[in-house]
Amino acid sequence: MIRLDPQNFEASDGARIYYYSTPRNLDTKAVLIIVHGMAEHAIRYTEFADFLYRRGVIVYAIDQRGHGMTGTFDGTLGYFDDVDGWQRIVEDINELTERVREENPDLPLFILGHSMGSVVTRTCLIDFGGLFQGGVIVGTTMGVSKAVRSLGKAIAKAEIAKYGPTHPSERLTKMSFGSYNKKFAPNRTEYDWLSVNALNVDTYLKDPLCGFTCTSAFFYDLFTGLDYANDPRNIFRMPADLPIYLISGGSDPVSNMGKEVRALYQRFKKADMKDVSITLYPGKRHEVLNETNRREVYQDILSFIQKHF
Template structure:
């Protein structure tokens, strides 16, 4: 693990997993809302075993980087979170010059990755979006559902065993999430408003992304962020209209939000590894 200090003096903590030999590529993981990078250790270990160096920060307001309370990102926090990812990308490129850089974002991390590839075209060589969605469409659905976001996500799974059944069919993974003191919160109101602004403007119309960027979108067809895939379908349609010509869209029947913690996670990880091997060939 190492740390770096942002332009607004926030200390961010970064976890690192290295392969035994020289890396064939670097995978930078951007985690979701109300969680932290340690939860991606099994995925990172699988990637490292395949020859990838893996880096994952705890976003500002999360995990070891929680500087002002859970979900508090600070002034202009959403845009700064995106810039934090770019700063880490530059750092790992210096550590591993000449090898491809993959940005893998899950959920909130995928929303940040959607903005990153517009703000910093060419910084990442490959983009992976997991548990992702058309964010403006998600906000529209949540506005109809009421103020309790997590309850809205869990609503399709009634009668529910827990408040987090929407995450995975694997009860042990859900229970681990609920028992984790660094999990289960949302962004503060200011950061959520900033994300809404980004979602309704920049993210709704992807522009400036290199057309030959390899993009892999993977979602569960029971992920409540996607309204039975209609919103992930919309995101993919927008990317294709923007001219992206190396886009792969994979859906998993029955799977919920956290594909890397799902009952079929072995299949999900194997598919990801195979796709990455082809993308960086």
């Protein structure tokens, strides 16, 4: 298994951002930036990075603010920033992208985001999609309705005013994710919805950098990001010729069993996107990159990248 090399950079606001990369060699043909999901971290993508590395694609995987090494050294997990946290994490990706392009000016660059990271990635593709040769959107969501997002933001603002921005919000966690496991009753664990792969679920549960309760400010930022990424006017700002690959588990409750991924596909097509493809894996759940058929998923992503070198 390839070792992911830990590195860091100072963001434009002075924060220290940690990321991991695989080494370049003579066989390298492309670069992929990986943006992880909520309450997890970049090291969980090591097996996927190893698969790609052995087939000519090097990886840069960021630990976003409030997550992994970045959150550990900052001191607060599940928290982006006091003000404009969503814009801040998107700018972190932009700044990492600049570094990646400086180090690999001759290689095509792709970006992949999972779950929350897929919404971050969609925002990046709206704001600076011209920097990439393609985007892979994994386990995404259109989010709860706009009315519910507005309610969530109001609750988050009230909690921030009462408890401060770094208050872990059990209420918003339950509101956002409380129904997911019910679809798989009787449940073995509280995270059965993550994966059919029981070993993956158990590993997640044992990982101190996974499954933590995120803060009130985090949820405000997340709802803000969903509003932005789902706005049809913003989707029209994505480069029309940018290749997009949507993938999800067919039994992923985050996407309402794939329905929201299909809806996003149609929204991209209505925005005159010329190269949008979609794969739903029947019976698989949220973390398709860690599922029982993950090698199939890896190969599908690799084929997309190779098609668009």
